[in-house]
Amino acid sequence: xxxxxxxxxxxxxxxxxKLTTQRRVIYDVFIDNQESHLSPExxxxxxxxxYPEIGLATVYRTLQLFEELDVIYKLxxxxxxxxxxxxxxxxxxxxxxxxxxxxxxxxxxxxxxxxKLEEKxxxxxxxxxxxxxxxxxxxxxxxxx
Amino acid sequence: xxxxxxxxxxxxxxxxxKLTTQRRVIYDVFIDNQESHLSPExxxxxxxxxYPEIGLATVYRTLQLFEELDVIYKLxxxxxxxxxxxxxxxxxxxxxxxxxxxxxxxxxxxxxxxxKLEEKxxxxxxxxxxxxxxxxxxxxxxxxx
DNA sequence: ATGTTAAATGCAAATAAATATCATTTGATA
DNA sequence: TATCAAATGATATTTATTTGCATTTAACAT
Ligand SMILES: [Mn+2]
Ligand SMILES: [Mn+2]
Ligand SMILES: [Zn+2]
Ligand SMILES: [Zn+2]
Numbered sequence: 001x002x003x004x005x006x007x008x009x010x011x012x013x014x015x016x017x018k019l020t021t022q023r024r025v026i027y028d029v030f031i032d033n034q035e036s037h038l039s040p041e042x043x044x045x046x047x048x049x050x051y052p053e054i055g056l057a058t059v060y061r062t063l064q065l066f067e068e069l070d071v072i073y074k075l076x077x078x079x080x081x082x083x084x085x086x087x088x089x090x091x092x093x094x095x096x097x098x099x100x101x102x103x104x105x106x107x108x109x110x111x112x113x114x115x116k117l118e119e120k121x122x123x124x125x126x127x128x129x130x131x132x133x134x135x136x137x138x139x140x141x142x143x144x145x
Numbered sequence: 146x147x148x149x150x151x152x153x154x155x156x157x158x159x160x161x162x163k164l165t166t167q168r169r170v171i172y173d174v175f176i177d178n179q180e181s182h183l184s185p186e187x188x189x190x191x192x193x194x195x196y197p198e199i200g201l202a203t204v205y206r207t208l209q210l211f212e213e214l215d216v217i218y219k220l221x222x223x224x225x226x227x228x229x230x231x232x233x234x235x236x237x238x239x240x241x242x243x244x245x246x247x248x249x250x251x252x253x254x255x256x257x258x259x260x261k262l263e264e265k266x267x268x269x270x271x272x273x274x275x276x277x278x279x280x281x282x283x284x285x286x287x288x289x290x
Numbered sequence: 291a292t293g294t295t296a297a298a299t300g301c302a303a304a305t306a307a308a309t310a311t312c313a314t315t316t317g318a319t320a
Numbered sequence: 321t322a323t324c325a326a327a328t329g330a331t332a333t334t335t336a337t338t339t340g341c342a343t344t345t346a347a348c349a350t
Contacts, residue, residue: 200329
């Protein structure tokens with residue numbers, strides 16, 4: 001069976017993209033931070049440890065590319081920048097985000113349960129669904145006092 | 146019973162904000178475009194018809210204020226700007242957005258069905274949910290060929 | 291191994307959405 | 321009608337992201 005990294009290499013090759021050092025290092029940052037939702041700046045800062053010569057534009061370009069290849073997902077927590085998380089093929093369609101309206105913390109729940117809803121939506125709307133994005137807003141355990 | 150506009154006036158008064166001409170006119174734009182998801186620039190252009198002296202900064206400030214007052218909702222369709230729609234108190238928690246990955250068109254479905262999911266999420270996570278946001282990505286009727 | 295070539299990079303400049311500054315105007319209240 | 325904080329419009333500024341371009345590099349063929 002294929003590792004996540006093998007999948008990256010195959011996807012790049014399939015579309016004629018090169019496997020550069022920069023892309024490897026950025027990919028490693030996501031592997032090492034699977035629980036995080038990283039912004040381009042955050043990725044840039046982490047990458048610079050291993051590869052100080054990298055340019056911020058390369059980070060932006062790589063994030064776009066990885067998203068196109070479904071290697072990472074783009075998220076929006078309305079905090080002024082895009083955020084990304086690794087697609088491990090086990091988290092896809094399988095976790096939602098809980099955003100605390102008090103402290104801003106983002107946590108995750110490993111529940112999906114949208115199949116019935118998607119079915120109903122497809123019937124009612126003639127829209128062919130391939131993905132969904134669910135955010136819950138409210139108060140985290142610490143902020144409920 | 147209170148009209149939507151009365152609610153706006155009351156909410157403003159309650160918090161010590163003034164009911165200005167600019168705010169009235171921006172509000173009217175949302176009343177007249179209930180099916181739309183408007184960007185600040187779009188609001189600005191529409192407002193200028195009725196009130197050409199208005200400044201773009203006022204539009205931005207008003208949208209922020211209206212959002213704070215729950216008069217409008219902020220949406221993100223990942224097209225480079227924020228978008229807003231009127232809270233009619235009948236659409237709240239009651240429609241989701243369908244985003245076509247081919248043509249970018251955004252449509253709506255009047256289904257909710259998230260109560261069970263929210264219950265389960267609250268139990269599993271100790272997170273107190275007050276709102277949610279659901280987007281479906283896929284292909285609209287026209288783009289399914 | 292080496293040469294070839296298109297793809298990718300780093301840097302700097304450019305873009306565009308959103309925010310901040312500040313002098314002037316205006317709505318609410320007395 | 322006078323008062324005054326709140327709001328506005330114009331403009332400058334900020335910040336995330338994108339683009340242009342000369343240089344470098346990965347992939348592939350010799
Ligand atoms: Mn996540
Ligand atoms: Mn809508
Ligand atoms: Zn919190
Ligand atoms: Zn479409």
